[in-house]
Amino acid sequence: MDRPSVAVDSPLQWIAPNLIGPGGDTSLRGRFALRTSRRLPSPLLVVPQDGRVHHRQRLLLPAAPGRPFHLRADWLDRVDPHGATVRITAR
Numbered sequence: 001m002d003r004p005s006v007a008v009d010s011p012l013q014w015i016a017p018n019l020i021g022p023g024g025d026t027s028l029r030g031r032f033a034l035r036t037s038r039r040l041p042s043p044l045l046v047v048p049q050d051g052r053v054h055h056r057q058r059l060l061l062p063a064a065p066g067r068p069f070h071l072r073a074d075w076l077d078r079v080d081p082h083g084a085t086v087r088i089t090a091r
Helices: none
Strands: 006-008 012-016 031-036 044-049 052-058 069-072 086-090
Touching (some): 006 012, 012 086
């Protein structure tokens, strides 16, 4: 069974979980936890895989280093289990 991984691009530093479970499940109450290396005043999180954007989410509050923030996981059913790594970016 294929399970795509989830990774982040700078300035994001970390995401949990970093592996999509069987059937697109996530263990963190339907959301991912992220951290950033620098302050992001009003980040737009973008979730692409193989050139296709599965989800966009604008955070209403700033993201700050050392403080976790969250990304909804309602896009997991659109991920290709045989596709490349899902890379989360912040704009």
